[in-house]
Amino acid sequence: MTDLAQLLPLALLGAVFGLDVVSFPQAMISRPLVAATAAALLLGDPVRGLLVGATLEMFALETLPFGASRYPEWGSAAVIGGSLFTLHDNTSAGALTVAVLAALSAAWIGGWSMVQLRKLNAILARQRHEAVAAGSKRVVEGLQVFGLTADLLRGGLLTMVLLALFTPVQQYVLGTWNSDPRVSRAVVVGVAASVAAGAVWKVVHAAPGARWLMLVGVAVGLALVAMR
Amino acid sequence: MSTQVEIPTRTRLAMFVRLLAIQGAWNYETLLGNGIGFCVEPALRLLPGGQDGPAYRSALARQSQYFNAHPYMASVAVGALARAELDGEAPARIERFRTALCGPLGSVGDRLVWAAWLPACSVAALAAFGFGVGTGGVLLVFIGIYNAGHVALRAWGLSAGLEHGMRVASALGGPVLRRGPAHLAQAAALIGGIALPLALDQVIGPGRALFGIVLGAVALGGVVLARLHGRAEGWKIGIGLLALFVLYSVAR
Numbered sequence: 399m400t401d402l403a404q405l406l407p408l409a410l411l412g413a414v415f416g417l418d419v420v421s422f423p424q425a426m427i428s429r430p431l432v433a434a435t436a437a438a439l440l441l442g443d444p445v446r447g448l449l450v451g452a453t454l455e456m457f458a459l460e461t462l463p464f465g466a467s468r469y470p471e472w473g474s475a476a477v478i479g480g481s482l483f484t485l486h487d488n489t490s491a492g493a494l495t496v497a498v499l500a501a502l503s504a505a506w507i508g509g510w511s512m513v514q515l516r517k518l519n520a521i522l523a524r525q526r527h528e529a530v531a532a533g534s535k536r537v538v539e540g541l542q543v544f545g546l547t548a549d550l551l552r553g554g555l556l557t558m559v560l561l562a563l564f565t566p567v568q569q570y571v572l573g574t575w576n577s578d579p580r581v582s583r584a585v586v587v588g589v590a591a592s593v594a595a596g597a598v599w600k601v602v603h604a605a606p607g608a609r610w611l612m613l614v615g616v617a618v619g620l621a622l623v624a625m626r
Numbered sequence: 627m628s629t630q631v632e633i634p635t636r637t638r639l640a641m642f643v644r645l646l647a648i649q650g651a652w653n654y655e656t657l658l659g660n661g662i663g664f665c666v667e668p669a670l671r672l673l674p675g676g677q678d679g680p681a682y683r684s685a686l687a688r689q690s691q692y693f694n695a696h697p698y699m700a701s702v703a704v705g706a707l708a709r710a711e712l713d714g715e716a717p718a719r720i721e722r723f724r725t726a727l728c729g730p731l732g733s734v735g736d737r738l739v740w741a742a743w744l745p746a747c748s749v750a751a752l753a754a755f756g757f758g759v760g761t762g763g764v765l766l767v768f769i770g771i772y773n774a775g776h777v778a779l780r781a782w783g784l785s786a787g788l789e790h791g792m793r794v795a796s797a798l799g800g801p802v803l804r805r806g807p808a809h810l811a812q813a814a815a816l817i818g819g820i821a822l823p824l825a826l827d828q829v830i831g832p833g834r835a836l837f838g839i840v841l842g843a844v845a846l847g848g849v850v851l852a853r854l855h856g857r858a859e860g861w862k863i864g865i866g867l868l869a870l871f872v873l874y875s876v877a878r
Contacts, residue, residue: 423646424697426744426772431751432765444761452755452764452825457861459748460851462740465694465732466654470861492875494829499868502861519653523660530660530690533683535667538690542664545651577875580836585871587829588840591822592847593860594752598818599852601745605811615819619756622820623827623837 408481409558411437415473416553420463420512421546428473430454430501434480447480450497453587454479456594457502462601471508474557478504481561482568490572491579495586500564507560511552519545631672631712633788640668641708645701645780656692658700662707663690665700669708685711688720694728696735701780703727705787706794713791723792730795734803739779742810747772749818756824 415436418428427433431451438447454476461469479501486493522541523530529537575582602608648661666689673681689711695703706727710720751768759767786797823841830837851860 420652421647421650424649425769425776426747427769429748429768431748431755431768435761435765439761448755448761448764449829452752453829455748455752456822456825457864459745460860462744464736464740465696466657492872495868495872495875499865499872502865502868506862506865516653519651520655523651523653523656530663531687533685533687533690535677535686538660538663538667538686541660542647542650545653546647549650571872571876574876576878577871580831580833582871582875584830584836584840586868587826588843589847589864589867591826591840591844592851593864594818595822595844595848596851596854596860598745598749598814598822599848600855601741602811602815602818603852605808605815608812608815611812612815612819615816615821616823617819619820619823620841623823626827 405558405561407440408437408477408561409554411440412474412477412557413550413552413554415477416471416508416556417473417546417550419471419473419553421549428476430458430472430476430479433473433476434483434501437477437480438484441481441484443484446484450479450483450494450501451476453494453498453590454501456587456590457498459594460597460600468513469509470502470505471512471553471556472505473508474553474560475501475505475508477557478560478564482564485565486568486572490575491577492572492575492582495582496568496571498586498590500560500568504556504560504564508553508556511556512549515545515548515552518548630709633669633672633708633712637668637672638784638788641665641704642701642781642784644668645704645784648700648704649697656690657694658697659691659693662693662700662704663687665704666708666711670711672712684717688717688724693724695731696739698739698776698779699731699735699783701783702787702794702798703731705784705789706791707787709788709791715792719792727794730798734798737807738803738810739776742807742814743775744772746810746814746817747775749814749821752825753817753821756821756826756828758828 415428415433418425434451434454435444435447438444458472463469479497482500483493483497526537644665648665651660663686667686670682670685671677673685675681689707707724747768751764754764754767787794790797826840827837830840
């Protein structure tokens with residue numbers, strides 16, 4: 399995807415979802431399930447976005463945004479994954495695998511970019527420390543507006559640059575793909591579900607009875623699958 | 627005893643909207659500090675001398691220093707600190723209170739929201755996806771349920787803080803905050819257990835043999851990752867595995 403008319407709306411979407419991760423409004427519209435579906439909706443096929451979004455959501459279950467910890471930035475990454483997957487039709491055997499791999503890589507780079515922005519915010523806060531200590535409304539509000547604007551730009555630029563970079567790579571990889579379509583999907587969702595299973599277990603295992611409840615849940619889920 | 631300063635609805639609304647951007651200037655030195663000052667500021671305009679008066683400036687300076695808490699639970703701090711400033715509490719007392727708030731508001735919020743509410747809503751949405759609910763329905767389940775809790779928590783926090791001021795600790799002992807995380811974790815365990823096989827089946831499509839193999843691999847992978855807790859991150863391992871599979875699929 400190198401067409402600016404197609405890239406710009408997606409970059410805007412990446413900016414908005416990237417901003418939601420931490421800065422504003424943290425309503426979790428940046429979760430992959432939502433962000434990937436929205437990107438695919440923009441490209442005309444929200445159902446494919448939901449598929450890649452659900453797969454990415456399983457990875458995202460492991461990375462919860464605790465305080466100052468470093469975590470992947472799922473907002474713009476999911477826009478990238480949703481867009482890449484939607485650009486290829488259902489017969490592309492490795493489309494889901496490549497889109498998920500691209501989104502995971504983007505989430506990693508996005509997490510790094512958030513750390514850089516936090517360092518920049520710290521430099522500015524240090525430089526304006528005296529004005530803040532004097533109770534300057536203009537400076538306190540200015541720091542906040544700068545951080546929000548910079549985060550919005552960060553998400554937008556990240557989405558645009560990575561989409562422009564990943565699209566030709568994706569086309570090359572899918573053009574030379576030699577694995578069976580169903581096996582390709584099974585591998586990616588298998589890895590995603592392993593991460594999700596481990597993550598849910600880590601989160602719930604300390605709660606009373608949660609281990610048994612999870613096992614009961616799996617049994618019910620399997621029974622429902624068998625009845626299909 | 628002097629009467630409490632009444633906070634107009636418009637000021638409360640301004641504080642609430644600002645709370646949504648409380649982490650806008652988050653950084654590794656003052657953390658949430660500037661955000662607290664930013665959110666308390668509309669209330670500080672009600673101090674004697676008004677905006678830019680000496681009381682306003684010293685209060686804004688005090689409230690913009692280092693602070694750490696969960697971003698949603700910070701609403702409790704914003705409300706309580708605004709009330710303390712408007713009640714004319716001694717600056718040293720407000721600073722001690724501000725420092726004391728950090729720990730509880732961080733741990734309560736992390737346990738309730740990041741470790742319970744968010745995963746519970748996420749697996750509920752995955753379950754909806756697994757049941758074959760349409761795109762709009764899945765998004766509605768996630769965004770609707772999550773934000774009902776999110777907005778309610780921020781609104782309650784601000785209101786409790788403004789009402790109780792420096793005695794806000796009593797509000798933090800409520801049953802939802804004490805027992806909520808455990809109940810939510812139990813719900814997440816049950817729903818997560820149901821959701822994973824259904825979501826797997828939804829992505830892979832028809833074919834029992836392949837589903838069985840993947841399920842076995844997921845069980846094994848999940849156990850390994852749970853045992854690696856803290857030593858390795860599953861999503862990073864996932865990048866490595868998927869990159870290897872892509873190389874294999876291209877090179878074979």
